[in-house]
């Protein structure tokens with residue numbers, strides 16, 4: 406029998422999801438910089454600080470002590486204990502090591518959970534704006550993202566009525582972040598309590614609470630939705646060291662969930678990665694059990710920059726934005742500039758505005774379309790005060806040129 410040679414083909418799965426717009430903008434910025442152009446990066450999704458010294462020392466010690474073998478898939482027992490202690494210390498939440506799974510970043514934790522709970526055709530409710538990866542992971546798992554738009558008037562937060570209306574018999578999961586990337590919204594305890602009332606009536610719905618920006622909070626204490634006993638078993642907390650400890654490159658995330666969900670995530674992870682980097686895990690124990698002063702200092706600096714960037718954005722006409730209560734982004738609505746032109750080029754949407762700002766003003770930002778809010782752009786203040794001031798000046802001047 407003779408076979409006709411077909412061209413090689415990649416999987417159809419690849420067609421179902423997009424590459425992260427945040428990483429794409431960072432790459433475009435790097436390319437311009439390589440050509441010698443002075444690009445100011447306000448698309449950054451990571452703290453611009455170095456990892457605190459005591460954590461770096463712990464990583465070096467782990468290398469010298471030969472922590473170089475495969476770790477347990479769910480994480481070293483003493484790290485899982487340290488994570489439980491962190492939950493008690495910071496959130497007054499009781500978890501046991503059997504509830505914890507450590508992974509290679511919060512992103513992988515999210516992937517584990519979504520693959521563990523979402524079946525083909527299951528609906529996953531995601532309030533917009535949302536972090537770019539949520540909808541794409543749901544699509545990879547064969548689920549259906551159900552995006553609920555919120556508005557600047559509600560500070561980009563979802564109400565109980567909107568949540569209730571979105572729930573169908575196919576709803577499997579609800580997925581949100583507080584503090585939110587990109588809007589900076591932070592849900593108060595009362596606002597969470599209202600959502601909890603709805604979830605209490607639907608005990609079959611899982612809730613992913615992404616709390617990776619927990620320490621970068623400008624308004625008070627972090628409130629976790631897992632504090633409500635009536636739904637605690639439904640909640641899967643996702644957190645990690647990337648943002649609060651300036652450890653993005655170390656790649657360490659973790660979840661806290663009921664033991665059955667934790668076991669399921671461990672099973673998935675056992676096939677994908679065999680667990681998180683051993684050196685990073687040893688360093689994470691030190692990060693999580695030490696004084697939080699370095700994290701607080703970073704948040705203090707983000708607070709200063711937030712004040713300044715809010716002042717600077719208010720000086721740019723027609724760039725309304727909600728006041729961020731956490732994380733390190735502002736998310737102005739730039740739709741006033743849609744339809745305006747720079748020479749022959751018409752700004753059709755936020756993507757065009759971002760490309761215009763990159764190529765004309767040499768400032769990188771991220772289109773709101775990627776976050777499910779196409780009228781906005783995301784501007785990060787995880788950069789020095791001087792870069793923020795120069796970047797915002799360039800944005801102001803570039804937008805003023807659009808006619």
Ligand code: PLP
Nearest residue numbers: 450510511512536582586645647
């Ligand atoms: N969740 C949110 C809301 C984020 O903004 C990010 C990173 O930008 C992550 C999760 C992923 O974090 P990690 O570096 O731990 O994978």
